[in-house]
Amino acid sequence: MSLWEYANPVKFLALSARVQPFAWAAAAIGIFVGLAWGFFATPDDFRQGSTVKIIYIHVPAAWIAINAWIMMLVASLVWLVRRHHVSALAAKAAAPVGLVMTVIGLLTGAIWGQPMWGTWWAWDPRLTSFLILFLFYLGYIALWEAVEDPDTAADLTSVLCLVGSVFALLSRYAVLFWSQGLHQGASLSLDKEENISNVFWLPLVVSIGGFTLLFLALVLYRTGTEIALRRTRALGVRLDRHT
C-alpha cells in the first residue's frame, strides 16, 4: 500500500469523498473558534487597540498564499517526474485559492495599515512581495487557461511554476534590498523572543489551522471538479472513436 496509489484519479476521488466532510467540518470549527477567540476573548493591543484583531484573518491568509504556491511547486515536480494526473490537477486547483488568499492578505493588510501607518498602501518589502506573488498567480492561471491540450498545459505550467519559484525568491530578496519597510516583524517565529505574546498567539495558531484545513478542503473539492472535467473529456473522446 503506497501513497502513490492515490495518484489514480478514481482512488483519489474515493479517498477525497471520505476525507472531505471531516476537512470541511474541522475547517469550520477551527476558523470559528480561532476568530471568535481572537475577536472577543483577547485584550486589545496596548498600542494598536482593537485594529490588531484583523491579524486573525490577515496572517492565516498570507500563510496560505505562500504555502499554496509551495504546494503547487511540489505538485508540479511530482507531475514532471512521475506523470500523475492528480498531482497536476491539484496544482491547477490550488492556484485560484492561493490567488484569493493573496488578495485577502493584501486587502486586510490595507485595512490594517490605514489606521496604523496612515496609508492604505506603502511600498514596503512584505507588501510588495505579496503584490509580486499575486502577479505570479495571475500568470500561472492564465497559462493554464490558454493552452488547449490539458497534458501540455500541465507540462508548461509546471515549468513556469519551477522557474517562477526561483524568480519569486529572487524578487523577495531584491525587494528587501530595494526598500526598508514599515511592516512589523514576523508574527510567528520559532524564536520565542520574537513571538507575539501568548494571549494573541494561541487563537492565531487555531485560526491558521482552520484556514489550512479550509485550503485542504477547497483543493480536494476543486481537484475533484478538475478530474470530473477530464473524465468528461475522456468519455467524449471514447464516444467519438466508437461512432
Added chain:
Amino acid sequence: MALSLSDLAVARGGVPVLSGVSFTLDAGQALVIRGPNGSGKTTLLRTIAGLQPALSGSIEGADDTVAYAGHADGLKAMLSVAENLTFWAAVYGRRNIDAALAAYALAPLKDRLTGTLSAGQKRRAGLARLMVTGRPIWVLDEPTVSLDTHAVGLFADAVRAHLRAGGMALLATHIDLGLDADVLDVTPLLAQANTLHGASDEAFL
C-alpha cells in the same frame, strides 16, 4: 544501417491513433505509408523523427539519422534559397549545396528571396533541404503537395538517387511516384488503436 520499428503505438493529443506498427527498412529501401486523412500518418512520422514520444513499442536506428520534412518547409521568406540551404547545411555540419540545387533545378532561383517563390518552387527548395543534411533516412510527410508533374519527377529521381547511394526513405503520400517501394496501409492499425489502453485520459475512466 537499418530503421526498425517494433509494435509501435503513437498518440495524438493523448489519444492513441495507431498501434502495432512494425517494419524494418534496410539501406536502399523506401516505404510508402498510406491511409485516410486523420489516420495518424503525420503523427507516426513525427514520432519516428523524434519530435514526440511513442506511446509504446520501440524505434531503432533513428538516432541522429533522420532528416524530417513536414508540412512546413522550414525556410525563411526573407532569405534567398541559397542562404536558406547553406544555413541548414551548416547546422548539419556540411557546406556543399550545389548537388541539392541541381537535383531540384533550383540553380536559376538560388539568389531569389524564398518569399518571392511560388508554392511549388518553395516546396522544391524545402525538399532540397533534405539533401544538404547528409542524413541517410528521409522522413517525408506529403512531399509532393503543390508540385507539378515535372517537379514530382525531379523529386522521384532525387529519392531514387538517395536510395542507390544507400539511403532510406519513408514517405506519406497518395501519389504513385513510380518508386520501387513497399506500401504500408495503416488503416487496419487504426482499428487496433481503438481498443488500445494507455491513452493519457485513460486513467480517468
Added chain:
Amino acid sequence: MIALLVRDLRLAFRAGGGFGLGLAFFLILVVLVPFSIGPQSALLASIAPGILWLGALLACLLSLDRLLALDFEDGTLDVLATAPLPLEAALAVKGLAHWITTGLPLVLAAPVLGVLLNLPAQGFGWLVVSLVLGTPALSMIGTFGAALTVGIKRGGLLMSLLVLPLYVPTLIFGAEAARRGAVGMAVETPLLLLAGISLGAIALLPFAAAAALRMTIR
C-alpha cells in the same frame, strides 16, 4: 551555432525583420516622459535612471513576440529540434541574437536619451554598465517566456503577463545601480547582484526554455 546566429542577425537586419522597432519605441517612450511629468530638470534628473531602465525593459519585451513565433510557423523549430545541434544551444543562440539586435542597441542609445532626461554627468557610465550587465538577463528570460507561449494563438499578451513578473529582480537591481550611480553612491552591490542574475539566467534558462519548447512541439 554560428550559422544560426548569423542567420538570425541577417533576418533581423533585412527589411521586415523588425530591427530598430524596439529602439524607436525606446526613443518615443523617453520623449513622452517629460510631456507627462513636466519639464522641471531636477525632477527629470531624479527619475531618469528608472525611466531609462523601464523603457529599455519594455522595448525588449516588445520584440519577444517574434523571437520564436515565426520559426514555429514556418517549421524551422521542428527541423531544429531534430538537428544535431541541441535545442538548448539553439535557444541560447537565439537569446544571444535577440540581445545583439535589441539589447545592445538599447544600451548604446540609453546615454543619448539620458541627455534628454537631464541625467547627471556622473550617472552615464553606470547607466551603461548596468544595462550591459542586465539586458542579457532580459533577453534570456524573454526567450524562456517566448518558448512557453509559442504554441498559443495570440500568445503575445499572455507572454507579457508571464515575463514581466520575472523581470522584477533584474529591474530592481539594474535601476538601483543606475540610480546610485547617478547620485554618486556606491554601486558595487546592485551591479554584482545584477551580473549574478544575468549569469544565472544565461546558464539555466536555455534548459527550461528547451524543455518548454519540446513540450509544445510534441
